[in-house]
Amino acid sequence: MGKFWPFRRNSSNDGTNASSIQTVAQNVEYQNIIRLQDPDDGFIVEYELAQIDALQTMNSDVREKIAAGLNDVELRIQKNEDRIQVLRVEEDRLTNHADSFDYAVAVASGLLTGTIDAFFVDEFDISKSKGWSNQQINTLVMRAARKEGYTGDRLSGAIKKLEDKYKFAGDGVYQLAENAGHNISNKSHHLDDFRHHPTIIGLIYSLITQFSSDHIAFFSNRYGENFSFLVADDGDLIGHTFKEKIIAGTFNWVKHLISDMSGSNKTSGTGMGLPGPLLATLKEISALPAINETELSEVVNDLFVNKKFNLQSEIALGAELGRQSLPVILNEVLVRAFYFVRHFSKEYQKAKNLNYIQWENVLPIKYRTIARMLTISTGTFMAVDMADAAIRSAVKSGGNAVGFASSFVLRVNFVGIGRFVIALGTDIGMEIQRQRVQNEQIQIYMEQIHLCNARVFYKQADMWLSAKEAGLAIRDAYQSVERAVALYDRTLVENDRALTDIQKNVKAIKKKNAGLIDDILEDL
Structure with a gap:
């Protein structure tokens, strides 16, 4: 160098x-x-001057480092470009592209279904569906009993058939708690005994009774106090092998719960029955540490014992919500169907062939546009529903504030409220995701700027290395010229010396050989 x-x-x-x-x-x-x-x-x-062989080795190492660094930069740039393409697609999905026509259809759908709700869906009333739910439960009990050989027509007989065949280990152990003053009664023991809960927790506690060494049963009273009692080894009610314990803890457990759904054989159709999955879950939550110090357990107990909010009530509640959900579902179907038809038409005009349609752009799911349309339509639906509820409640209450409030609550479509909240939450959530995607793109673009600068620096280094090698080549050429000049100088000196020697001997030469001078001049 x-x-x-x-x-x-x-x-x-x-x-x-x-x-x-x-x-x-x-x-x-x-x-x-x-x-x-x-x-x-x-x-x-x-x-x-540096040694040429050492310099070439050094240049080779430097070029390898430059090539490796440049290759790494190029790979990172390409990786970022690929990621940017993915983020652009994601940003487009999370961006609302709805136009005025989409908004008009969403509002129209909300108005139509809101009107249907106002005129065809009556106020919320569980008592209207309670008779139907009782009938469904009684039918289930009768079918289960007939599968076990029951031939009668009375519900009490069907319940007794199931109770006799599918006895439950420790079914009466609650009496120990009642006698001990633990605030557990005959009316509440199906709620207080977790093994009578039609939930996964109820199944777990049923298996615990089978597999625990002392066959323990767990209770939680109305005040959230937890107790455990030993269950006697009631003959065949406790399995003696692993298989028997599983059968007794699961199959026998299910059949016994069916026998308790409509009350006992003495109070068939009018007994306490079983708590539904919703109330049973609340009871299980109320027994947790810290939560059992609140009033939740008392509220749950009051609902079951005094309000008789049991399994039949929850089924009736589901039926009422199902009735309210009809206009909500219709609203959903109308908006999604419009989105599908419109976007299918656009895609078909582009593709001209069904085989080339991008179906992910047609299906009315996962896109911000359909989320925004549903937010508009469900919001419109709720506006119509609440306006109707307010008008009817005002007329019915005659100006009484308490009457207005109670009537208004019963007239509101709870399913519609829930769907609007979900739609609004989805829309807002997509906006948050879109901002995150944009921020990630900005970060990648900033990194791309640094990587492009690094690529320029690597290429500049390679250019300077090439320039250095060109300089070395010029130096070698200059050295060759230098050696040629030196050789030329030496030749001139030698020629000058030779001519001087000839000049000194001219006279002697002329005397000895007069024609030699002429021959030399001719040669020169």
Whole structure:
């Protein structure tokens, strides 16, 4: 690698032959220095020489590092470009592209279904569906009993058939708690005994009774106090093998719960029955540490014992919500169907062939546009529903605030409220996701700028390395010229010396051989 020193002039002349350029090699601080000097004007140039083989090795290593670094940068740039493409698609999905026509259809759908709800869906009343739910439960009990050989027509007989065949280990152990003053009664024991819950927790506690060494039964009273009692080994009610325990804890458990759904054989159709999955879950939650110190357990107990909110009530509640859900479902279907038809038409016009349609752009799911349309339609539905509820409640209450409030609550479509909240939450959630996608794109673009700068630096380094190699080639050429000049200088000196010698011997030559001079001049 050449190291060029500043040009400098010497004021004195060293008296060397003016027609030659002298080259002097010396070692300065272990560096090879070439000095070019013109004795005429004292002009001197010095530069450093490195060994060519060592320099080539160094250049090769540097080029490999440059190539590796440049390749890494290119790979990262391409990876970022691929990620940006994915993010652009995701951003488009999370961006609302609805136009005025989409909004108009969404509002129209909300108005139509809201009107249907106002005129065809009556106020919320569980008592209307309670008779139907009782009938469904009684039918289920009768079917289960007939599968076990029952031939009668009375519900009490069917319940007794199931109770006799599918006795429950420790079914009467609640009496121990009642006698001990633990606030567990005959009316509440189906709620307080977790094994009578038609939930996964109820199944787990049923298996615990089978597999625990002391056959423990767990209870939680109306105040959230938890107790456990030992269950006697009631003959065949506790399995003796693993298989028997599983059957007794699952199959027998299910059949016993069916026998309790409509009350006992003495109170068939009018007994406490079983708590439904919703109330049973609330009871299980109320027994948890810290939560059992609240009033939740008392509220749950009051609902079951005093309000008789049991399994039949929950089925009736589901039926009422199902009735309210009809206009909500219709609203959903209308909006999604419109979205599908419109976007299918657009895609078909582009593709001209069903085989080339991008179905992900047609299906009315996972896109911000359909989420926004559903937010508009469900919001419109709720506006119509609440306006109707307010008008009817005002007329019915006659200006009484309490009457208005109670009537208004019963007239509101709870399913519609829930669907509007979900639609609004989905819309807002997609906006948050879109902002995150945009922020990630900005970060990637910033990284791309740095990577592009790095790519420029690597290419500049390669360019300078090539320039250095070109400089070395020029130096080699200059050295060749320098050697040629030196050879030319030596030739001139030798020729001059030869001519001088000839001049000294001209007279002697003329005397001895007069024609030799003419021959030499002719040759020259």
